Amino acid sequence: MWLRNCWYVIAWDHEIPPADSPQLFTRTVLGEPVLVYRTQAGELIALEDRCCHRHAPLSVGKREGDCVRCGYHGLKFDHRGQCVEAPGIEIVPAKARVRRYPLVLKNRWVFVWMGDPALADDALLPDNFSCDSPDWQHKPGYLHYDTPYLLICDNLLDFSHLSFVHEKTLGGSTRIAQARPTIEPVPGPNAGWPQIGIKVSRHVHDVPAPPFYQRFRRFDTNLDRWFVYDFLLPGTLLMHSGGRPTGTGPDQTGPSVRLHSCQTLTPETATTTHYFFQQSHPVGEGDATVTQSIYDSLVAAFNEDRDMITAQHRNLQHNPTLPMMPLAMDAALIQFRRLLEARVQAEQQTPSPWPHAPVAA
Amino acid sequence: MWLRNCWYVIAWDHEIPPADSPQLFTRTVLGEPVLVYRTQAGELIALEDRCCHRHAPLSVGKREGDCVRCGYHGLKFDHRGQCVEAPGIEIVPAKARVRRYPLVLKNRWVFVWMGDPALADDALLPDNFSCDSPDWQHKPGYLHYDTPYLLICDNLLDFSHLSFVHEKTLGGSTRIAQARPTIEPVPGPNAGWPQIGIKVSRHVHDVPAPPFYQRFRRFDTNLDRWFVYDFLLPGTLLMHSGGRPTGTGPDQTGPSVRLHSCQTLTPETATTTHYFFQQSHPVGEGDATVTQSIYDSLVAAFNEDRDMITAQHRNLQHNPTLPMMPLAMDAALIQFRRLLEARVQAEQQTPSPWPHAPVAA
Amino acid sequence: MWLRNCWYVIAWDHEIPPADSPQLFTRTVLGEPVLVYRTQAGELIALEDRCCHRHAPLSVGKREGDCVRCGYHGLKFDHRGQCVEAPGIEIVPAKARVRRYPLVLKNRWVFVWMGDPALADDALLPDNFSCDSPDWQHKPGYLHYDTPYLLICDNLLDFSHLSFVHEKTLGGSTRIAQARPTIEPVPGPNAGWPQIGIKVSRHVHDVPAPPFYQRFRRFDTNLDRWFVYDFLLPGTLLMHSGGRPTGTGPDQTGPSVRLHSCQTLTPETATTTHYFFQQSHPVGEGDATVTQSIYDSLVAAFNEDRDMITAQHRNLQHNPTLPMMPLAMDAALIQFRRLLEARVQAEQQTPSPWPHAPVAA
CATH class of the missing domain: 2.102.10.10 (Rieske [2Fe-2S] iron-sulphur domain)
Structure with a gap:
C-alpha cells in the first residue's frame, strides 16, 4: 500500500x-x-x-x-x-x-x-527550508529501519510517546502525553490535491526542560513547550518546536529554545525504511557544539524509537490480523492513514501508463 | 496443531x-x-x-x-x-x-x-514432585530448539534412540533398542479427560552400565535397567529409571541407581521449542558432584538429540509431504500423536470464548 | 523446472x-x-x-x-x-x-x-576427458552459489560478458563481446536424445592477450583467440580455447596457448547451486606454477561472475515477473533454455515410476 x-x-x-x-x-x-x-x-x-x-x-x-x-x-x-x-x-x-x-x-x-x-509536480515538494538556509544550522542524519514505514509514520503522528519512549532524552514530562493536540487538515497546492497532510499542534505548559534542552542551554525554571508540525504525504514531518520560561510570552525576550526539524520516511521494501532527518537551530542561537548536541540527542532518541517500533513489529508479525485499539491519542495517525489509503486507492484505480507495473507492496 | x-x-x-x-x-x-x-x-x-x-x-x-x-x-x-x-x-x-x-x-x-x-483445571497439572522435594536432588535445565515441538515429543516417546544417539552418554547398549516396551494409556483425572497420556515401560536385562552411570558410581557387573515413564499432554515426561546389578532383586540392597526425571516441551512458535528438564537422584544417594555430573550428562545427551532432530527437521523441510514409515518402535509416538490430534480437533470445533482467536500454528 | x-x-x-x-x-x-x-x-x-x-x-x-x-x-x-x-x-x-x-x-x-x-544411460555422460588425462594438467575447483542454476547457465552461454565482467582477468578486450559466435545444435547419442546441447564457437582476431594469458606466458603481439564449446544438458560446459599471435596459423609453430575446460552446474536447491570446474593446459606446455596460475585466474574470474549474478538475482527477486529483453547476444542461452524446457515438460508428462515424487522446484 x-x-x-x-x-x-x-x-x-x-x-x-x-x-x-x-x-x-x-x-x-x-x-x-x-x-x-x-x-x-x-x-x-x-x-x-x-x-x-x-x-x-x-x-x-x-x-x-x-x-x-x-x-x-x-x-x-x-x-x-x-x-x-x-x-x-x-x-x-x-x-x-x-x-x-x-x-x-x-x-x-x-x-x-x-x-x-x-x-510529477514540484508544487508537491515539502518546504524543507531549514535543510539549506543561511538562518538555520543543523547536522544531517540518516537511519535505516527494519520495520514497515507506516509504523514509523504512526510514531511521528503521536507525540504522546515522547513522555515514555523518550523520557530521558527528548521528552521529560508525562504532561506532553496528557496535552491534547489540535489536529487540522493541511490543504494541498491545487484541486488535484485538496489535502496533503495533517497539522498537529501541541502546547504544554509549565513543565521541566527536557534533558535534551538542558544539554545545550541551562534552564532553572519550568518551560512552556510547543510542537507544531505538518505531517505530509507520503511521510514528511516539518516541525517548529521550542520552549520558553513559563510566564514569558512569545513577544518577550528571554532564554527560549526555537527549533525547526525536517524528517522524512521512504519505504525501501515492504518491511524496511529509510529515515532522513535533521533538527535545526537558528544560526545566532548556539554554535557547532550545540548543533552536534542536538544531533546526538536526536540519534539517541531515534534509536529509542527504532527499538520500540522493532519490538512492536515483532509482536505484529506474531499475529498480523489482531486489531489494534484506537484511542484518543491516535486521532492524527488515523486521519493520516485514511488520507493515504484514499489516495492509494484512487491511484490504483487509474490505469498505469509507465513502462512496467508497480511492484505489489 | x-x-x-x-x-x-x-x-x-x-x-x-x-x-x-x-x-x-x-x-x-x-x-x-x-x-x-x-x-x-x-x-x-x-x-x-x-x-x-x-x-x-x-x-x-x-x-x-x-x-x-x-x-x-x-x-x-x-x-x-x-x-x-x-x-x-x-x-x-x-x-x-x-x-x-x-x-x-x-x-x-x-x-x-x-x-x-x-x-483451567489444576487436576491436569503433572506430578513433577522431584522438582521440589526434600528427598530428591537435581540441577534444573533449559534448552532452546529450532525445531517443531512434536519432533521432540517423538524423540522422547521412543527410547530405542538411546542405543544410537546416546551410545556414548545415556545409552551404551543396543539392547535398549531391542527391548520391546509395554505401552498403556494414562487415564485422566475426570470424565472430560478420559486419557491424558501414554505410559511406556522398558526393562532391559543384563547390560553394561552406561557411561552416564559409570560417571557417578562404579559398576563391575552388568545391570538390569528400567525406564518407566508417563508422557502426558501436551508434552511432559515423568520418569522413574534406574539400574541394579543383574541377578539382584528390587527388594535386595546393593549398589543400585534410582533416578526421577521431569522434562517438558513448550512450543514457542511453529518451528521453535522450549525444553525444561531435570533428572533427580535421591538425596541420600550422591552429593553435589553427582548432581552436577547427572546434569552434565543430560545436557551432553540433549545436545546430541538436538543435533539429530535439527538434521531430521532440515530433511523434512526439503520435502515436507514425503510420508514417514511407521515401525514397531513408533507405537507410543503414534498413539500420542493420535491422542493429541483428537483433542486438538475437539478443541477447535468448540467456539472460542476468549478475547481473541488463537493464532494458527 | x-x-x-x-x-x-x-x-x-x-x-x-x-x-x-x-x-x-x-x-x-x-x-x-x-x-x-x-x-x-x-x-x-x-x-x-x-x-x-x-x-x-x-x-x-x-x-x-x-x-x-x-x-x-x-x-x-x-x-x-x-x-x-x-x-x-x-x-x-x-x-x-x-x-x-x-x-x-x-x-x-x-x-x-x-x-x-x-x-540411466552412460551414453549421456559428457566427455570431460581433460579431468583425467595423461596429456592434460589442471587443479580442480568447486564454488557454491546462492543463486539459481539457470542464471549461471545463462552466464556461460554468452561470453560477451568476458569483456565487461572479466575485463581485468579472463577478458581484456571489448572485441570479444563484439564478435558474433556461431551457434549450432549438439546432436545426442541416440533417438531418445536428438539434441543434448548447444555448440558455441567464437573467434576474435587481433586482440591484446588477456591479463590471464600474460600471467603464464609473455606475449608482445596481439593474438587471435578462440572459444569453442559445447554447453550440454543439464549444465555442462566443455571448451577448447586458446590464442596465437595474429597472422600465424594453426599449422604453424609458435607461442600459442591451448586450454581445455570442463565446468558443470548442479542445482542444490531452487536458489543455490554447486559449481565444479577446471581449466587444463597440455602437460608439455607449462609446469605446476602455470597450473596454479590458471586456477587462480579462474577462481578470481568466477568470483567476479558470482558477484554479478548475485546482484542480478537480488534485482530479480525485487520484481520476479518483470520480463527480460532478449538481444542478439542471447541466442545461445535462449536456445538452451528452450531445449531444457521442452525436455522438462516431456519428462513431467511421463508418469513417475520411482519411489517418491520429485520435489517441485
Whole structure:
C-alpha cells in the first residue's frame, strides 16, 4: 500500500558522489532499485538500477561520460535511460531503455518521483527550508529501519510517546502525553490535491526542560513547550518546536529554545525504511557544539524509537490480523492513514501508463 | 496443531525476577508473547505481552507497583490485565485490557494455561514432585530448539534412540533398542479427560552400565535397567529409571541407581521449542558432584538429540509431504500423536470464548 | 523446472572419503540429500540421505562394512538401499528402503542420476576427458552459489560478458563481446536424445592477450583467440580455447596457448547451486606454477561472475515477473533454455515410476 505519484527523498545531496567520481550511488525505493548520479553539467539523474537486458544492476557497471555502462554485457545507457550501445548489435532497438525517474533537488534533499512522470509536480515538494538556509544550522542524519514505514509514520503522528519512549532524552514530562493536540487538515497546492497532510499542534505548559534542552542551554525554571508540525504525504514531518520560561510570552525576550526539524520516511521494501532527518537551530542561537548536541540527542532518541517500533513489529508479525485499539491519542495517525489509503486507492484505480507495473507492496 | 486448553511450562520459578526487580520476564508460548511477573504480595501473574493499543510489548515498559506501564504511549495495566490509566484520557474504556492467563506454580515449574481460562483445571497439572522435594536432588535445565515441538515429543516417546544417539552418554547398549516396551494409556483425572497420556515401560536385562552411570558410581557387573515413564499432554515426561546389578532383586540392597526425571516441551512458535528438564537422584544417594555430573550428562545427551532432530527437521523441510514409515518402535509416538490430534480437533470445533482467536500454528 | 533424467555431477572423486574412513559424504542435489560412499570393493554408492523411518540423514549415522546405520533409531541399510536390520524388529518389511541413485565415476567427476534409474544411460555422460588425462594438467575447483542454476547457465552461454565482467582477468578486450559466435545444435547419442546441447564457437582476431594469458606466458603481439564449446544438458560446459599471435596459423609453430575446460552446474536447491570446474593446459606446455596460475585466474574470474549474478538475482527477486529483453547476444542461452524446457515438460508428462515424487522446484 504505497503511494507512487508523490515525491520520496532518496538521499541527502551530499550522499551522491560528484560527477567525476567512479562511484555509483544506488538505493532501493518502493522495492525498486534506483541509480542516482550527476552529469558533468551537474544535473542529478535517477535511472532504474536494473539493465533492461538481463536485469543486472547498472550500479555495478561504470560511468562513461554522462552515460552508464552495464557491467554484465556492456549495454550503455544515456542519462535519459536510453540504450545507446550494445556490443555486437548495430542498431539498438528503441525499446532498449531503463526507466528514468523525475528527480528534484530541493534544500539538500534529493526527491524522486516513483509514479507516472507526467504527473510529477514540484508544487508537491515539502518546504524543507531549514535543510539549506543561511538562518538555520543543523547536522544531517540518516537511519535505516527494519520495520514497515507506516509504523514509523504512526510514531511521528503521536507525540504522546515522547513522555515514555523518550523520557530521558527528548521528552521529560508525562504532561506532553496528557496535552491534547489540535489536529487540522493541511490543504494541498491545487484541486488535484485538496489535502496533503495533517497539522498537529501541541502546547504544554509549565513543565521541566527536557534533558535534551538542558544539554545545550541551562534552564532553572519550568518551560512552556510547543510542537507544531505538518505531517505530509507520503511521510514528511516539518516541525517548529521550542520552549520558553513559563510566564514569558512569545513577544518577550528571554532564554527560549526555537527549533525547526525536517524528517522524512521512504519505504525501501515492504518491511524496511529509510529515515532522513535533521533538527535545526537558528544560526545566532548556539554554535557547532550545540548543533552536534542536538544531533546526538536526536540519534539517541531515534534509536529509542527504532527499538520500540522493532519490538512492536515483532509482536505484529506474531499475529498480523489482531486489531489494534484506537484511542484518543491516535486521532492524527488515523486521519493520516485514511488520507493515504484514499489516495492509494484512487491511484490504483487509474490505469498505469509507465513502462512496467508497480511492484505489489 | 497446538492444544490450547492445557498447561504449558513457561519458566522455572527462579527465572522470574523478584517483585522488587525492575526487570520484566517475557517468553513466547504458542506464538503469543507472555509477560510474567510477581506482585508485591508474591503472586505470579501472566499477561499478554502486547499492549491492546498499538501492540508494543509491555515487557519493554516498566513496573509501577503491581501494575505494568507500556513504554510506548504509557497505558498502565493492573495485574488483571485491565488498563487503569491512559495519558490524556479521562475515562479509560473497559475493553482496554490485555489477556490475563491462568498461571500456577507447582514444584518450581511455572505453568500457564493458553486456552479458555474458565476451563483451567489444576487436576491436569503433572506430578513433577522431584522438582521440589526434600528427598530428591537435581540441577534444573533449559534448552532452546529450532525445531517443531512434536519432533521432540517423538524423540522422547521412543527410547530405542538411546542405543544410537546416546551410545556414548545415556545409552551404551543396543539392547535398549531391542527391548520391546509395554505401552498403556494414562487415564485422566475426570470424565472430560478420559486419557491424558501414554505410559511406556522398558526393562532391559543384563547390560553394561552406561557411561552416564559409570560417571557417578562404579559398576563391575552388568545391570538390569528400567525406564518407566508417563508422557502426558501436551508434552511432559515423568520418569522413574534406574539400574541394579543383574541377578539382584528390587527388594535386595546393593549398589543400585534410582533416578526421577521431569522434562517438558513448550512450543514457542511453529518451528521453535522450549525444553525444561531435570533428572533427580535421591538425596541420600550422591552429593553435589553427582548432581552436577547427572546434569552434565543430560545436557551432553540433549545436545546430541538436538543435533539429530535439527538434521531430521532440515530433511523434512526439503520435502515436507514425503510420508514417514511407521515401525514397531513408533507405537507410543503414534498413539500420542493420535491422542493429541483428537483433542486438538475437539478443541477447535468448540467456539472460542476468549478475547481473541488463537493464532494458527 | 529441473530435468531429472540426466546426469548431474555431485562431487569430484577426491571429495568422497576412502572406504575405510568413518566419514560420510553428503550433498544436496535438486533439493534431495544424497549420501555418497565407497564399498570396500571400491564401488561408489549413492543413497538417499534420509532414513525411510523418520527421515533422519543417514550421513549422521555410521558405516558398518558396506552398510550404513542410521544414527537415530539404528536402521541398517545395505548398499542397495535396502533396510537389512531394524532394532527390535524380527522381520524387516521389504518396503523399508531408501532410494539408490545410479552413480558413475568418469574422469574424476562423480555423476548421479536423479530420475528414473531404468533410464540411466552412460551414453549421456559428457566427455570431460581433460579431468583425467595423461596429456592434460589442471587443479580442480568447486564454488557454491546462492543463486539459481539457470542464471549461471545463462552466464556461460554468452561470453560477451568476458569483456565487461572479466575485463581485468579472463577478458581484456571489448572485441570479444563484439564478435558474433556461431551457434549450432549438439546432436545426442541416440533417438531418445536428438539434441543434448548447444555448440558455441567464437573467434576474435587481433586482440591484446588477456591479463590471464600474460600471467603464464609473455606475449608482445596481439593474438587471435578462440572459444569453442559445447554447453550440454543439464549444465555442462566443455571448451577448447586458446590464442596465437595474429597472422600465424594453426599449422604453424609458435607461442600459442591451448586450454581445455570442463565446468558443470548442479542445482542444490531452487536458489543455490554447486559449481565444479577446471581449466587444463597440455602437460608439455607449462609446469605446476602455470597450473596454479590458471586456477587462480579462474577462481578470481568466477568470483567476479558470482558477484554479478548475485546482484542480478537480488534485482530479480525485487520484481520476479518483470520480463527480460532478449538481444542478439542471447541466442545461445535462449536456445538452451528452450531445449531444457521442452525436455522438462516431456519428462513431467511421463508418469513417475520411482519411489517418491520429485520435489517441485
